[in-house]
Amino acid sequence: MASERQYREQIVRYGRTLHERGFVAATDGNLSVRLDQNRILATPTCMSKGEMRPADLVIVDREGRLLAGRRRVSSEIAMHLLIYRLRPEINGIVHAHPPTATGFAAAGVALNQPLVCEVVIGLGSIPLAKYGTPGTPELTDALAPLVPTYDALLMSNHGVVTYGTDLSQAFMKMETVEHFARIALVTHQLGRQQPLAGEDLEKLVGVREKYLGGTQPIVPEPVGSRNGNKRKKTADGVEAGSEDLRRRRVSQ
Numbered sequence: 001m002a003s004e005r006q007y008r009e010q011i012v013r014y015g016r017t018l019h020e021r022g023f024v025a026a027t028d029g030n031l032s033v034r035l036d037q038n039r040i041l042a043t044p045t046c047m048s049k050g051e052m053r054p055a056d057l058v059i060v061d062r063e064g065r066l067l068a069g070r071r072r073v074s075s076e077i078a079m080h081l082l083i084y085r086l087r088p089e090i091n092g093i094v095h096a097h098p099p100t101a102t103g104f105a106a107a108g109v110a111l112n113q114p115l116v117c118e119v120v121i122g123l124g125s126i127p128l129a130k131y132g133t134p135g136t137p138e139l140t141d142a143l144a145p146l147v148p149t150y151d152a153l154l155m156s157n158h159g160v161v162t163y164g165t166d167l168s169q170a171f172m173k174m175e176t177v178e179h180f181a182r183i184a185l186v187t188h189q190l191g192r193q194q195p196l197a198g199e200d201l202e203k204l205v206g207v208r209e210k211y212l213g214g215t216q217p218i219v220p221e222p223v224g225s226r227n228g229n230k231r232k233k234t235a236d237g238v239e240a241g242s243e244d245l246r247r248r249r250v251s252q
């Protein structure tokens, strides 16, 4: 286990990377690490993620009350607290607004089609949570049903949150979501999608189960449409892959 100082440096480093990659603008986004049962180290409000120093971070308790630090706690801390509460194995969280994935979230389109094999293995699918005003219980209420099953969520008209057993896992999931969003966008530009299905998808599910050591659900049922953001089927079959996965789940 790393020391608190190392965790502070890690958050600063990943914050700078988020900023350099254009995954956040101005003072957007936040990162956190669970230090122990009762303490969470997090980025403060109103600061560019590209310009933080280790001493700028704040430590809060499980209720989000400031325990240490000179700066103010972000109003988005509630989202982090929710995830730590619902997922005891999670120790690192990244929230950002990467442009392509956030574009999908603003268009009301989940990234839940099995278009790329490694994304199916790594994340299963990336559902779209319904909209909630940042910093209010609306937002956490929208995320809560999805947090137990998924490690990466699109937040409608807002951005993306990813989480992992440590901060580096959470960060890599954020990279994967944005990268996958770019690929999905190209398929939309080409006007054609060819989601994995049948036996090919079954095999990936098998790999995912092994990879996760049976601790997490298999390729999860896409829930974008179940969670309020009702979408019409489009000509290019935005929902086709979802149907495949849903059928597969039912047939078990």
Ligand SMILES: [Zn+2]
Pocket (backbone or CB within 6 Å): 028, 029, 076, 095, 096, 097, 134, 158, 159
């Ligand atoms: Zn945000």
